[in-house]
Amino acid sequence: MSGIKCAIIGPGNIGTDLLYKLLRSEVLDPVWMVGVDPTSEGLARARELGLKTTSDGIDGLVPHVVADGVQIAFDATSAYVHAENNRKLNELGVLMIDLTPAAIGPFCVPPVNLATLSAQKVMNVNMVTCAGQATIPMVRAVSRVQPVGYAEIVATIASKSVGPGTRKNVDEFTRTTSDAVVRIGGAKRGKAMSVVNPAEPPLMMRDTVYCETEDAPDREAITRSVHDMIAEVQTYVPGYRLKNGPIFDGNKVSIYLEVEGLGDFLPKYAGNLDIMTAAAARTAEMFAHELLDGSLTLSPVLEEATQ
Amino acid sequence: MTNNSDLRGRNVKMHDMCLRDGMHSMRHQITIDQMIDIATGLDEAGVPLLQVTHGDGLGGSSLQFGRGLHTDKEYITAVASRMKRAVVSVLHVPGIGTLDELRMAADCGAGCVHVASHCTEADITEQHIGLGRKLGMDTVGFLIMAHMTPVDNFVAQSLLMESYGATTVYCVDSAGYMLPEEVTDRISALRSALRPETEIGFHGHHNLGMGVANSIAAVAAGADRIDGSAAGLGAGAGNTPLELFAAVSERMGIETGVDTFQLMDVAEDRVLPMMPKPPRADRDSLTLGYAGVYSTFLYAAKDAQRKYGIPARDLLVELARKKMIGGQEDMIEDTALTMARERGLLPA
Numbered sequence: 160m161s162g163i164k165c166a167i168i169g170p171g172n173i174g175t176d177l178l179y180k181l182l183r184s185e186v187l188d189p190v191w192m193v194g195v196d197p198t199s200e201g202l203a204r205a206r207e208l209g210l211k212t213t214s215d216g217i218d219g220l221v222p223h224v225v226a227d228g229v230q231i232a233f234d235a236t237s238a239y240v241h242a243e244n245n246r247k248l249n250e251l252g253v254l255m256i257d258l259t260p261a262a263i264g265p266f267c268v269p270p271v272n273l274a275t276l277s278a279q280k281v282m283n284v285n286m287v288t289c290a291g292q293a294t295i296p297m298v299r300a301v302s303r304v305q306p307v308g309y310a311e312i313v314a315t316i317a318s319k320s321v322g323p324g325t326r327k328n329v330d331e332f333t334r335t336t337s338d339a340v341v342r343i344g345g346a347k348r349g350k351a352m353s354v355v356n357p358a359e360p361p362l363m364m365r366d367t368v369y370c371e372t373e374d375a376p377d378r379e380a381i382t383r384s385v386h387d388m389i390a391e392v393q394t395y396v397p398g399y400r401l402k403n404g405p406i407f408d409g410n411k412v413s414i415y416l417e418v419e420g421l422g423d424f425l426p427k428y429a430g431n432l433d434i435m436t437a438a439a440a441r442t443a444e445m446f447a448h449e450l451l452d453g454s455l456t457l458s459p460v461l462e463e464a465t466q
Numbered sequence: 467m468t469n470n471s472d473l474r475g476r477n478v479k480m481h482d483m484c485l486r487d488g489m490h491s492m493r494h495q496i497t498i499d500q501m502i503d504i505a506t507g508l509d510e511a512g513v514p515l516l517q518v519t520h521g522d523g524l525g526g527s528s529l530q531f532g533r534g535l536h537t538d539k540e541y542i543t544a545v546a547s548r549m550k551r552a553v554v555s556v557l558h559v560p561g562i563g564t565l566d567e568l569r570m571a572a573d574c575g576a577g578c579v580h581v582a583s584h585c586t587e588a589d590i591t592e593q594h595i596g597l598g599r600k601l602g603m604d605t606v607g608f609l610i611m612a613h614m615t616p617v618d619n620f621v622a623q624s625l626l627m628e629s630y631g632a633t634t635v636y637c638v639d640s641a642g643y644m645l646p647e648e649v650t651d652r653i654s655a656l657r658s659a660l661r662p663e664t665e666i667g668f669h670g671h672h673n674l675g676m677g678v679a680n681s682i683a684a685v686a687a688g689a690d691r692i693d694g695s696a697a698g699l700g701a702g703a704g705n706t707p708l709e710l711f712a713a714v715s716e717r718m719g720i721e722t723g724v725d726t727f728q729l730m731d732v733a734e735d736r737v738l739p740m741m742p743k744p745p746r747a748d749r750d751s752l753t754l755g756y757a758g759v760y761s762t763f764l765y766a767a768k769d770a771q772r773k774y775g776i777p778a779r780d781l782l783v784e785l786a787r788k789k790m791i792g793g794q795e796d797m798i799e800d801t802a803l804t805m806a807r808e809r810g811l812l813p814a
Contacts, residue, residue, distance in 0.1 A: 311529050313796050318587060326589045329560045350528060353561040357586040357615075358789035367796035369529040403803040411529060415800040 162188035163447040164228045169235035170194040170201025177436040179423035186447040193220045217244045224251045231443050237324045249460035255283040256439050260335045266343050268295045269441045270391040282460050287339040288332050289431035290314035292438045297368040297414045298344030300388035304380045306373040310346035315354040317361035320429035364418040364430035372410045395441045396434050474719030479691045481515040482508050488699035489521035490762045494534040498544045504736045505545045509552040511728035518545045519556045524563035546575025553577040560594045578604035584791050585609045588623040595630040607632035610640045621659045634665040642673025642755040646683035657688035667691035670706040673755025677706030697733035702754045702761030704745030709733045750778045757786040770802035775811050
C-alpha cells in the first residue's frame with residue numbers, strides 16, 4: 160500500500176477501534192502502535208495485525224519516525240501527556256490528530272470545519288469530545304440557516320463505554336464541549352451536559368441538541384438543513400440517526416439523536432467512541448489526500464523559546 | 467420493628483430541601499423575597515442546614531431542566547448573607563455543574579455541598595468532592611436513585627466517595643420507591659462499611675407516602691442526617707415533610723434542635739401560600755414511586771401529556787422500563803413523540 164504512514168499512541172479501546180478503521184482506509188497506512196505496558200492486549204493485537212509496537216511510550220517511537228516515514232500520529236492517551244507527545248512528534252514534522260480533551264490545536268468536527276483547516280497549515284487538530292462530534296453538526300445545521308443565540312447539548316452515554324480518563328475529567332469534557340458548541344457550532348452562547356447511564360443491556364448513545372434562534376425559526380429551511388447534515392455525518396458514521404425532531408416551540412428547536420457504533424472493536428452501543436475514531440480517521444484522510452497530491456507539505460515545528 | 471426507646475437521645479441533623487428540591491414543583495420560579503422569607507423562618511426555627519440551588523443543582527438552569535427565575539449566585543448570596551445559624555448548602559451534579567460554579571457557590575457563602583451522582587457512577591465525583599474539601603465545605607457524597615443497585619454495590623460506591631474525601635454519604639431515594647426495610651438494609655450496610663466518623667444521610671420522597679417512615683428507619687439504622695422539606699415542597703409527591711419528621715422525632719425523643727411549632731408555622735404560613743398546589747401522591751406522582759422513576763420527571767411528563775396526548779402515567783412507566791435516570795429529562799419528550807407516533811397520534 161502506498162498510503163500515508165500513521166502511528167497510534169494509546170493501544171486502549173479507542174486506539175484499537177481506530178486501528179481497525181485505518182486498516183480499511185485506502186490512503187492511511189497504520190505502521191506503529193505505541194503503549195506503555197509490555198503486557199497490553201492492545202499492543203499484542205496490533206502486532207498480530209502487522210504493526211510495529213513499542214511499550215516505551217512516545218520515546219520508543221521517536222527514533223523510528225523518520226526511517227519509517229510516519230507523517231500522521233493519533234493521540235488516544237490523555238490530556239495530561241498529550242502536550243509532550245505533540246511536541247516530540249511535531250518537531251519531526253508529524254501532524255498530530257488529538258483525541259484527548261487537551262485541545263492544543265484547533266477543534267475539528269469534520270462536516271463543519273474540516274475543509275477550512277486544510278488551508279491553515281495546522282500541525283495539530285483536536286477532535287473535541289464524543290459529545291461534541293455527535294452534537295455540533297446539528298448546532299451548525301441550525302446556525303447556518305439563521306443566527307442561534309444559545310445552544311445546549313445533552314449527551315447520554317452507556318456507563319460501560321466511559322473510560323477512567325473521562326470519569327476523572329468530567330469537568331474538562333463539559334468545558335471543552337461547550338466551548339466547541341460556540342466556536343465550531345456557531346452559537347453565540349453554549350452549554351453542554353452529560354449523563355452516564357448504567358442500564359443493562361447498555362443503552363445506545365443518545366444526544367439532544369436545543370437551539371434558540373434569535374428570530375422566529377425558518378422551520379422548513381432548518382428541517383432541510385438538519386437532514387442534509389445528518390446525511391453528511393452518516394457518510395463516516397452510518398449509525399448516526401435522527402430519532403425525533405426537529406421540534407419547534409417558539410424559538411426553541413429540539414433535535415433528538417441516536418448514535419450507533421459500527422462495532423469494529425467496540426460494541427455497537429458505544430457510538431460515542433465510534434464517532435470519535437471515525438471523525439479522527441476522516442480528518443486524517445483529508446490530510447492524507449492533500450499530502451498524496453502534493454497540495455500539503457508538513458514541516459518540523461521548532462520549539463519556541465518564548466511563552 | 468424499631469423500638470422507640472432505642473432512638474431516645476439520638477442526635478439528627480435536619481436538612482431542608484424546599485428551596486432546592488422544591489424548585490422543581492415551582493418550575494424554578496421562586497422569587498428572591500420568597501426565598502429569604504422561608505430561609506429566615508427555617509433559620510429561626512433552628513433548622514441547621516438548608517439547600518438553595520436550581521432544582522437540578524448548580525448550572526441546572528437550562529432548556530433541558532427549565533430556566534431559573536434568578537441565577538444560583540443571586541439566590542445563594544441573598545440567603546447566605548441573612549443566616550444567623552443555618553448553613554446554606556448547594557446541590558452539585560458533575561456533568562451538569564462545573565468546578566467554576568462550585569467555586570462561585572463557596573464564594574457566595576455556601577458552606578456545604580451535596581456532590582451527586584447516579585448510584586453506580588461515584589467515580590465521576592472525584593474532582594468535585596476534592597474541590598469541595600479544598601474549599602473547606604462540608605462535603606457530602608449524594609448517591610441518587612439508590613434503589614437501582616444492589617446493597618453490596620451501593621456500599622462499594624459509598625466507599626469510593628469516602629475515599630475521595632466525602633465526610634458524609636447519602637442514600638437518596640430519588641424515586642420515592644423504597645420501603646422502610648430497604649432503607650434499613652442500605653443504611654446498616656453503610657454504617658458497618660464506612661469509617662465511624664463518616665456521617666450517613668437519607669433523602670426521601672413521599673411518592674408512596676413513606677417519607678417519614680423511611681427517615682425514621684434510616685435513623686434507627688444509623689443515619690445522622692435527614693433531608694426533608696417544609697410543607698413537603700419537593701419533586702413528585704414532595705420530600706419528607708420536615709415538620710412531620712420533626713414532630714415524630716420529638717415524640718420518639720430524637721434530638722434535632724429544631725422548634726417543631728416554629729417549623730410548622732414556616733410550612734403553613736410561608737411555604738404553603740406560595741405553592742401552586744400542595745404536593746400530593748396523585749396518579750402520576752404515585753406512579754413515580756410505584757415504578758421507580760426519577761421524581762422530577764413528573765413535570766415534563768405532564769407537559770408531554772398536554773402536548774402529545776400520551777397519559778403521563780404511561781410515559782413514566784415506559785421511562786422506567788427503559789431505565790432512564792436523573793438528568794435524562796430530554797428523553798421524556800423524545801419518548802412521548804415516539805409513543806405518539808406508535809399510537810397514531812402523530813403522523814409516522
